[in-house]
Structure formats: structure tokens, C-alpha cells
Amino acid sequence: MDVVDAWERYARGRTPRRETNAFGACTWLNWTQHADHGPGESVLGDLGGRAVLELGSGTGCNLAHLSTQGAVCTGVDIAPSQRRKAVDRWGHLPGLAFHTADATDFLSHAEGTFDAVLSIFGPVWFTDPEQLLPLIRKRLSSGGVLAFSHKPPAEGMAPVGTLSAARAVTRWDYGPDEWSALLADAGYANPRAEVIPPPGGQGVGTLLVRGYA
Template sequence: MEALTAAWERYAAGRTPRRAVNAAGATTWLNWTQYADHGPDESLLGPICGRRVLELGSGTGCNLAHLATLGAECIGIDIAPSQRRKAEERWGHIPGLSFRTAEVTDFLRSHPDSFEVVLSIFGPVWFTDPSTLLPLVWQSLSEGGVLAFSHKPPQADQKPVGPLREARAVSRWDHSPHEWAALLASARFTNITTEIIDPPDSESEGTLLVRAER
């Protein structure tokens, strides 16, 4: 666990903070893809106001802060302690929003039937064995709850980048849309949808976006 935490701390140290305002002039927004001002918004999750939301791998809290401003009760977890500090410094003033330092499977095991939405944007769903993670997410969701996540589509030569490249503690599950659909179905999820969001230009790669319900 120490090696895993250290790897993500190194990754966090190299990240550039999200800009203060997006192209539309908004100070908070949700971004599913790796590109600025691109892709769908929070409507993918359905109604947000009053719902209990958990973000896996919340980082500096920018996506979750947006959902909190829409009236959701939000908890963000991240294994890197520095990410919690950054998130609280920037977003700690928003009601209904809290951040914790936790390993994803440990946290989920202790929170059954606690959330109506679970999301992961380039987060632990990509970096945790789905045979372990998906049943834990399923039990943490209330009936009819939503799981949504995104990451880069699988490629044969795709490897972790930056500080994660040399981190033996970090593994990645690069599943195709079809494979994710099968894994989710085997974990008892329903109404599963998968798509590859086209990139903003022809020379870039798309984003895999998956949604399922308990």
C-alpha cells in the first residue's frame, strides 16, 4: 500500500491545477474526457440535486465540486494525501462536499448502500481489478443507483505515463467497451451503455465512457 500511495503522490505532484474558468465562463464544471471544454456534462448521471455522490479518485476535487454546487451531497476519496489537501484548500467552502484519504476497496467495503451515484474519471476503476471493485461498487449503491466512469480506450502499446511509468505498484485494466459491458453484467449491473467519445481533432485519441445501474 505504501508503494501505491507513493506512486500516486508522485503523479499528483506533476499535475497542473485546473484553470479557474472554462471557455463558457463557468467556475465549476464536470469533464469526462482528457480534453478541455469537450464531451458530455453531468446530465449523464441523471438528476443530481439531493443525491448522495461518491467520486473514486477525486484528485483536487474539481469535478465533484461542480456536482456539489448543483445540490448533491458529495464525498471524494483519493489515495494520495496531498490531493485531499489541495481539494479542501480550493473547494472546502462549498456545502455538502467533503474529501477523504482512502484506498478505494477499503472505503467501499465499509459503506454499503451509501450512495446513489458513483463516478470515476480516469480514476480507480481504471486501476483496480474489476473482479474485486465492481461487486463493492454494486453493494455501495442504493437500488437504481448509477455508476459512471471514463478512461482512455485500450491500445496495444498503451502504458502508464509520467511518474506512473516506473511504478510497479500501479496496474491498469484496459478493457474494451464490450469487455466492460460483460464485466458489469457479471457483477449484476443493468442498463449498461458504453461509448467512445470522439476526440476534438483527428490526431488525438478518444475517451471510453461507461454507464451502468444497480
């Protein structure tokens, strides 16, 4: 199965994000798989006037929120239908641009730099980090931040597995120490990795990783 087809099938099965969250907000950013839980945009620092890139932007909900905080946002997703959904829902907001592309291809050919790059359960989880991390590093402005999240690996799981929802896609299941070492090897400063506990201590937490240019 082709990778693009796999992600298109995954996208078709996704439920659209709610119109408002538990706090009544129309836009929000959530790093975890649990609704209305965990840190928000503060992970990325001050966003006013900053250039932000999301890899695996999906339907654009995260970037829509960041644009309301004053960021100039670019989203990249490999599934063509995701761009259409993002434009339909958020095209009225300023400072938003969405592209259909593979993350490595986009980073290899894009011009300019970004002050923040984020990936929430996105391409950083599904792309060889020895290839992707240096490409992101080259596109970060001085002091810029890469921040990404995914589920922590299950105990005893091999670092590389396959995504059950899209079997054509490989997943890199690394833990905090492995990601910190990979970031340091790729030239990132002050790598940080932590597991955000699930709400109420029930279920699976979320691994949140950061590194700086």
C-alpha cells in the same frame, strides 16, 4: 515503489485546474482528457439531493461542480496531498466531504449507499474489476448509476498493463465490449459503453462506461 508514493508523485506533477473554462464557468465536470469537450453532469441524471461518490476525486474539482447542482458529495483519493488541495480550494462549498483512502478499503467499510458513483481516469481503471465492481454495486442505491471514463485501449494492447506515470500501478485496459460484460457479470443492469470521439477527430477519444443498480 509503494502505490501511495506513486500517486503522490503523480499528483505533484499535475497542473491545477483553470479558474474558469472556455465558457466562463468556475466549476464544471468533464469526462474526457480534452478540455471543454464531451458530456457533463447529465450523464449522472438529476443530481438534486442525491448522494454522489467520486473514486479518485483528486483536488475535488468535479465534486465541487456537482455540489453546485445540489448533490451531496463524497470524494475519495489515495494520495493524502489531494485531500489537502481539495479542502483548500473547495472547503467553503456545502455538501462536500473528502477522504484519503484506497477505493476498495473505503467501499468495504463505508456505511450507507450512493445514488451515483463516478471515476474519471480513476480507480476503476487501476483496480481489478472483479474486486471493485461488486463493491461499488453493493454501495449503489436502487436505480443508482456507476459511470466511469478512461482512454480506450490502443489496438493490440493487452487488457492489463502498467501506468507509465506511476509504475507501481497496474491498469486495466478494457474496451467497450469487455466492460459491458464485466458490469453484467457483477450484477449491473443496462451496461453501456461508448467511445467519445476527440474534438476535431484528432488524437485519442475517451471511453465512457455506465451501469445501473
